[in-house]
Amino acid sequence: MQKRVVITGMGIWSCLGSTLDEVAKSLYEGRSGIVFDPERKEMGFRSALTGCVPLPDLKGELSRAQRVFMPEQAMYAYCATRDALLDAGVDADYLAAHEVGLLYGNDSSTVPVVKAVDTMREKKDTTLCGSGAIFQSMNSTVTMNLDCIFKLKGINLTVSGACASGSHAIGIGALLIQNGLQEMVVCGGAQEVNPFCVGSFDGISAFSTRESEPQKASRPFDRDRDGLVPGGGAATVIIESYESAVRRGAHIYGEVLGYGFSGNGDHISSPNVDGPVRSLEMAVRRAGISTKDIGYINAHATSTHVGDANEAKAIRKVFGDRTVEVTSTKSQTGHEMWMAGASEVIYSMLMMKRGFIAPNLNFENPDEDSEGLIIPAERLEKHFDVFLSNSFGFGGTNSTLVIKNI
Amino acid sequence: MTKEEFIAKLNASLAEEFEVEESVLVPEAPIKETLELDSLSFVDLIALVESVSGVKVAGTEVAKIATFGELYDYVYERM
16 A cells, blocks of 8 residues: 655745745736846847846855855755745754655756866866865755755655656655655755856757847747746755654645656657656556546646647647646746756645636737647636646656645 | 965955954964864865965875964965
8 A cells, every 4th residue: 555645845945936925926926037137148148038046145054064065056955945844844853863865856057067167277276176066066966965954864866857857856756655665755856047057058049039028938838939938946845654744743735646757759859749648647547536636737838839839739638628727837937947847836736725826927829739728827716626737858758746735 | 465465365265265253363373173174175275275376285285284374384485
């Protein structure tokens, strides 16, 4: 008998706010977190648009010896995890007495690599890279930092699944708990926000160039979309067995009912329809529910032509004629990439708990693929008890989570 | 740059990087204990000294330098 998996804590550091209340308010008001960054234009970017995420000031909260190993995304992840653990009622004594796991999505750490390489080229002396460079440069930098700061003793692993990383982290964490291998896992996703990490992404013409109207640039499913807007930050959810949550007397937000995954086995950048369909079908099947039970779909839709079109086809194929509200919160946040799968679970959970669906900003005209979906361009007051969240990534990695209100 | 100017500049950088009061950075104070250095953060001391003075202190040499006074002398003589 598999154990039930519930969410008991959430924390976030994003362009929509750094507390759950701030983020919920931003979602409710349909506020965009996207800005024009002049520095990117000077660097030769096609598009200087980005999510605007403040850098936390951790001096005084963490020692120099801790901060020296942390690149920006580890700082975001620290803040999100600190707040999520507090939200879950998990303190240092609990962490010391239990084997709490850590699965966090991250798929780049660019700035420390650039700085170290610049130093080596200029100075011809590797010592001058400093002590933090190696630890900041590794893909696992977020999990190595969080594990040491919070003294976590369970599984300690970075999930690198491109733009599905955060979603896979939650899904795999749920599998570990379902099978009794962990009782509690800190899950999440982090994404650095700087020009260096997305310069080559901009170079393949993936970004919207609607620079004159930054807040209208991310327009998932809209006929006139012209590319994504990169964003970032970090999001953490605390998942644990239902028995553990009840034993601790923890507040339970919801239950992870199903996790589906698939690989496209196809093109490195162009998504297809079959891969996402199999991911959606697996998540619904493992959730043990019908698509009729799902009251909201948080789409992966990033505002690219092919991606949004193929996701719309996949949703229509799985859900048939029965339609349900579909939105992409990336219309407000831009594409939070490695973080997105985790942050969008939090966005969806906040909406589910507060009885609304945030507007899919800038959805003005459907195209032939999105016209069959219900995509509210205005905020909708709606109670729902189950949502489905999609995350798809380069190389054809797909993850779908189905989460139920409790 | 006079030696006093160099010491003032280095101390200001050390205080900021290692988060200590400048008042503790006196010639007779032990470097390792004052800056709470371990084998990793010794690397940061070497990098900081180089950025301030242009002088690269070899890892084998830095282990022989116990006090700030010895550090000031070693670096200033090579500038």
